[in-house]
Amino acid sequence: MDNKQIANIFRKIAEILELQGAIIFRIRAYERAADTIERLGAELKVMAEQDTLTTLSGIGKDLSDKIKEIVETGSLKYYGDLKKEVPEGLLQMLKISGLGPKTVKLINDNLKINTIEGLEKAAREGELRKIEGIREKTEENILRGIDLFKKREERTLFYKASDISDKFIEQLKKMKEIDKIESAGSLRRKKWTVKDIDILVTSKQPEKVIDTFVKLSLVSEVLAKGSTKSSVIAKDSNLQVDLRVLEASKFGSALMHFTGSKAFNVKLRQLAIKKGYKVSEYGLFSVSPDKKEELIAGQTEDEIFSRMELVYIPPELREDRGEIEAAQSNKLPELINIQDIRGDLHVHSTYSDGKDTIEIIAQEAKRLGYRYIGISDHSQSLRVANGMSIENIFKKIEEIKKLNKSIKGIEILCGTEVDILPDGTIDYPDSVLKELDFCIAAVHSGFKQTKEKLTKRIVSACKNKYINIIAHPTGVLWGVREECEIDFDEVLKAALENDTALEINCHPMRGDLNSLNILKARRAGVKIAIGSDAHIISELKFMDLGVNLSRRGWLEKNDIINCMEVSKLEKWLQKKQ
């Protein structure tokens, strides 16, 4: 069992305890432990053997023993017993928006309903309203929740959500009653996927703003409408959009609160209490011994951070991954910006499955301000992507030589995205690889191999002296394929020892590495390449998404090979040989 699986067991336990009406703090203890485990760099297995689990925050004797039991036996008796007490369907019912543990339990106790289908039937037939505490309105809400549940994608990709958010903001900006407007939430933290959109505005006429908001043509359904807050569903997306109207004096504290993350907020509030303060969306308050509160900051985030004796923490870092501690000692990283990117090394041309010629790509890269562009077409075995024959590689090398003479102001590098075959060998012989400026290697088949085999494949590619970059290391494809199981620590070790960079693949479907793995790579000292994986020049802009992800993974300029100037990069690429 790896850390993620153990964390999942704790989350499931928390859900079941919630249904059973356990005290909230016990439930939170399991959730907090799951959080800690998930963001942990080290293997729990090793810590269990060394008996150091209780040094982790939120893990005491009981949970330490439970982890040890899982590590040693592969299962947890307590969890097995607990599962028997609660039908799986009840856990499913919890996923319906508006339906929490208390109501699920109430319905189950009264009508013995334990599936979503059963719930829907009872709601349609008006059975639920016979239960004390449930009336028509609740019944309607449950039906609406079920409807949403059925058609909802769990999360929406950032680049789609940010598009929708921009449209709402554009419409709202037309209102003269609105002063400031900004999106918050995971969108502001630039998470790869988001659950909903939070928009904050300041206005002296909140009711009027809310009235206009719910009537926007972008809205398909109004979920809630109060005097300062409203929730709607955006048209054609099933994405929930929340709007909150605030006083200008509290905009900073509200922005901070609704940007989150939840874990960050909790940590910040605990820190506030230690300093004799209280922080909420309405501001930072000093609290006197007789519990009198006085507002001391709230208009801007800067002001609040400063009163808390923290340097400003960029939203992308607010995940409780050590950023608050780093801000206390002024050791936050200097995050990269899109302007720091000097070139893109992962681009496909008409030599494989790209839509544009090398010349067109080079011209567009130049227009974007890049200093170099690496053309990395697929290798021969990837037939579905029109992988290049060896003969074509030599044609491509010649073409790039000519183009480099005719196009000034940008350097075209000739590369490949070569397959790491299921037996761990590379799809072209060394005699071919050595003719190229750089080589990216990637797994494109045999994803279902064991963790050991997959890890070995990637490690052996790292060791190849012509391979500079491992592309999309975990193979995740959003909504299509989960991350493959690889021993990431082993991969990091091999990458570090052999001067191989790991890629952040910017394609919206990938986002691979994820931010936690990026952070691990940075802490291990492994270099990163950010590649757009563009198959048409309009996709070169995906670089933005990779920069977002890099910032979430704490990356600085020096961590990233395509922030190097071309001469330095060329030296780095040849370093292995």
Place this chain on the structure above:
DNA sequence: GCCGTTTTCGGCCCGACTGTTTTCAGTCG
């Protein structure tokens, strides 16, 4: 279930909206 610079018990982050009540509980973020 965890945790401790008033510490081994009694706290544990904070507030809006909704529905069902008649002062509040449940849910959500």
